[in-house]
Amino acid sequence: MEVVIVGAGIGGLVTALALYNKGHKPVLYESVGAMREWGVGINLLPHAVRVLTELGLAERLLSTGIETAELLYFSKHGQRIWREPRGLEAGYAWPQISIHRGVLHGILQSEVSRRLGPDAIRTSHHLATLETHGSLPRLCFVDRVRDEHVLEREADLVIGADGIHSVVRSALYPDERPPIWNGAILWRAITESAPILSGRSMFMAGHANQKFVCYPISKCHWDAGRSLTNWVAELRFDPGQPFRREDWSRGADIGDFLPSFETWCFDWLDIPALIRGTDAVLEYPMVDKDPVERWSFGPVTLLGDAAHPMYPIGSNGASQAILDADALARAMADYADPVEALQAYEQERLTTTSAIVWANRGQGPEQVMQMVEDRAPDGFADLDDVISQTELETIAARYKKVAGFDRDRLNRLRDD
Numbered sequence: 001m002e003v004v005i006v007g008a009g010i011g012g013l014v015t016a017l018a019l020y021n022k023g024h025k026p027v028l029y030e031s032v033g034a035m036r037e038w039g040v041g042i043n044l045l046p047h048a049v050r051v052l053t054e055l056g057l058a059e060r061l062l063s064t065g066i067e068t069a070e071l072l073y074f075s076k077h078g079q080r081i082w083r084e085p086r087g088l089e090a091g092y093a094w095p096q097i098s099i100h101r102g103v104l105h106g107i108l109q110s111e112v113s114r115r116l117g118p119d120a121i122r123t124s125h126h127l128a129t130l131e132t133h134g135s136l137p138r139l140c141f142v143d144r145v146r147d148e149h150v151l152e153r154e155a156d157l158v159i160g161a162d163g164i165h166s167v168v169r170s171a172l173y174p175d176e177r178p179p180i181w182n183g184a185i186l187w188r189a190i191t192e193s194a195p196i197l198s199g200r201s202m203f204m205a206g207h208a209n210q211k212f213v214c215y216p217i218s219k220c221h222w223d224a225g226r227s228l229t230n231w232v233a234e235l236r237f238d239p240g241q242p243f244r245r246e247d248w249s250r251g252a253d254i255g256d257f258l259p260s261f262e263t264w265c266f267d268w269l270d271i272p273a274l275i276r277g278t279d280a281v282l283e284y285p286m287v288d289k290d291p292v293e294r295w296s297f298g299p300v301t302l303l304g305d306a307a308h309p310m311y312p313i314g315s316n317g318a319s320q321a322i323l324d325a326d327a328l329a330r331a332m333a334d335y336a337d338p339v340e341a342l343q344a345y346e347q348e349r350l351t352t353t354s355a356i357v358w359a360n361r362g363q364g365p366e367q368v369m370q371m372v373e374d375r376a377p378d379g380f381a382d383l384d385d386v387i388s389q390t391e392l393e394t395i396a397a398r399y400k401k402v403a404g405f406d407r408d409r410l411n412r413l414r415d416d
Helices: 010-021 046-054 058-064 101-116 167-172 219-223 271-276 317-334 338-361 364-375 389-403 407-415
Strands: 003-006 027-029 041-044 070-074 080-085 097-100 126-131 138-143 148-154 157-160 180-193 201-207 210-216 227-236 281-288 300-302
Touching: 003 010, 010 027, 010 046, 010 101, 010 317, 041 046, 041 101, 041 317, 046 058, 046 317, 046 407, 058 097, 058 101, 058 219, 070 364, 080 364, 080 389, 097 101, 097 227, 126 167, 157 167, 167 300, 180 271, 201 364, 219 227, 227 271, 281 338, 300 338, 317 338, 338 389, 364 389
Parallel strands: 003 027, 003 157, 070 201, 157 300
Antiparallel strands: 041 097, 070 080, 126 138, 138 148, 180 227, 180 281, 201 210, 210 227
16 A cells, blocks of 8 residues: 655654554655754653654663653743652653654654664655545645656555644645644743752743743753753743744744843842843743534545644643654554544544643643732742642642543553
8 A cells, every 4th residue: 555644843753664564665755945953842741752662762762861750830930830750650560751852753764764764764756736536545745846747647555744834734725724822922942050949840820911831951951960950931922923934943032032031030040041041032922723513535545734733732732743653553453444544533533622722722731820819919928829639739630630640540551
């Protein structure tokens, strides 16, 4: 069977490995001319780490990433609202791993090339058109740099893993409106620093209109008593004003956002100093799309951000793409007919991911920071006077169930 994966990002690469484990040898087509390690930090939740472990990648991930030990929420005044253990510290059978996105991508790319062969990833192949009206899907690829046609081919199965601006999705939904901006701009960067809090902590501070996210992503820095610290500064603006198309590689000036964080000097972290310590900042408007009713049309389907672009809340974007890959590979093993397999994959994943998209629009588990901001904007002497432990626990537990990493349910997969 000729299987084509459009897009060699995290979702596409994991899908290739998962399908290879089930006896398939897909070919990936990627728009960029050279695969390089770029980006900033990313979190892999335990349910995604389970999938990567089954693919034989755990040792490589743990040799470079950080096993996240705890998640904390703080107010804009640096007062702690919530703390919970994470990964193995929370009793999961698999860790939560914070890692450099580029390093993760490099690990996946090298494994695909090693297992499927050096020609498994075809770079400088941007999908220009996808025709689905014949007996088999027909794809036309171009080299965007040279502005020339490079390949036209058919395939038995096409998996669109080509991100939020998916050409595959556009072919299936030609009248869909552009990504929806909620008014928030994210500035992402990495700074080498002293360890923060436990040294393996992930924290968020602020509220819906202004937030700072921070966590370490490098084991070698940890081993040396330092931290390669990934951070995200977020500000919300009028969503009715124009915004620039999102692009992970677009540079930014810290002067665009640092003034808003100048007073965020807590007794446990000087945030302005951390911001000033970086060499480069990337800017990204927070966008998503409304869930669609279906992903699969005959032998064509969607995966990852192409299927369910969501706000980066709850550390779920990459993890859900990895879960998609696992579900698709299992369905392909269970059904001889690839069209039936795609329907089964969609049935397993579409409703779940749609619920996460809606939950993330409501701030997901981070909503507790806004609740404290609404109730105690000037700070608090006793957190219990502002929000109860029961409220905090309920919100955290509810999101874990929505996102599929309820501990007890997930651990049963190990026992099975």
